Amino acid sequence: MRISLLCIGKTDDKEITSLINYYRTRLPKHWNFEIIEIPDIKNAKSLTPDLIKKDESKLFMNFIDKNDWVTLLDEKGKQFTSREFSQKMDTWMNTSVKKIHILIGGAYGFSDEIYSRANEKMSLSKMTFTHQMIRLFIVEQLYRADQILQGKPYHND
Numbered sequence: 001m002r003i004s005l006l007c008i009g010k011t012d013d014k015e016i017t018s019l020i021n022y023y024r025t026r027l028p029k030h031w032n033f034e035i036i037e038i039p040d041i042k043n044a045k046s047l048t049p050d051l052i053k054k055d056e057s058k059l060f061m062n063f064i065d066k067n068d069w070v071t072l073l074d075e076k077g078k079q080f081t082s083r084e085f086s087q088k089m090d091t092w093m094n095t096s097v098k099k100i101h102i103l104i105g106g107a108y109g110f111s112d113e114i115y116s117r118a119n120e121k122m123s124l125s126k127m128t129f130t131h132q133m134i135r136l137f138i139v140e141q142l143y144r145a146d147q148i149l150q151g152k153p154y155h156n157d
Contacts, residue, residue, distance in 0.1 A: 001092065002032040002099045005139070006063055008056055008106035009040045011132045020136050023143040033142065035135070036063060041106070049108040057111035060103060068099040070118045072110055073134060077121030086145035104134055 011017050020035070027033045038059045044052050064070060069092065080088065092100055102122075103114070110118075124137050147154035 001030065001097065002034075003102070003142070004033070004063065004099070005035045005102050005104065005135065006038065006060055007035065007104040007131065007135060008038050008059075009131065010037050011135055013132055016132050016136050020139050023136075023139045026143050026146075027139075028146055031142075031146075033139075035139075038063075050111075052106060053108050053111040054113070056106050057113045060114055061117070064101055064117065065099065068101055069097045070114075070120075071100065071102045072114065072118045072121045073102060073104050073124060073138065074110065074121040075123055075126075075128075077123040079123050079125070082141060082144050083148060085141055086148035089142070089145040090149055102138060104131055104138075107131075 011020065024033065024035070038056070041047065041052050041055045041059075047055070103110070103118075105114070115121075124134060124141070129137070144154060
């Protein structure tokens with residue numbers, strides 16, 4: 001199984017990058033986890049939000065194959081407890097899903113094309129966070145899911 005976190009833009013905060021790397025190195029090797037940072041759209045200031053989303057969707061689609069599982073991190077998505085998320089990871093590992101993409105959109109969200117391609121939408125909170133912080137939160141939740149699945153004491157209900 002391969003898991004990728006597809007993001008628009010780079011994480012330029014050193015502290016957040018350090019924390020992301022802390023959890024990233026603790027993920028199981030068989031998940032083949034990678035973070036793919038897609039460059040920001042050039043001349044975005046001269047484009048409308050819809051054009052930016054459309055251009056970003058083309059960049060996302062360069063990484064997504066027909067049989068890949070696509071999960072959007074979206075404010076209107078379903079919220080999961082950490083234990084429920086770990087069960088989702090377990091289901092992915094035990095089905096024929098070979099590649100999972102978790103997408104973090106740009107400032108304006110996702111285009112209709114990406115919404116129609118997605119297998120699901122997931123929300124980490126009803127609150128708003130920076131895109132850089134969301135990267136940290138999802139990598140930590142992946143680590144937490146692994147610990148739960150292994151029965152380790154990292155997670156306390």
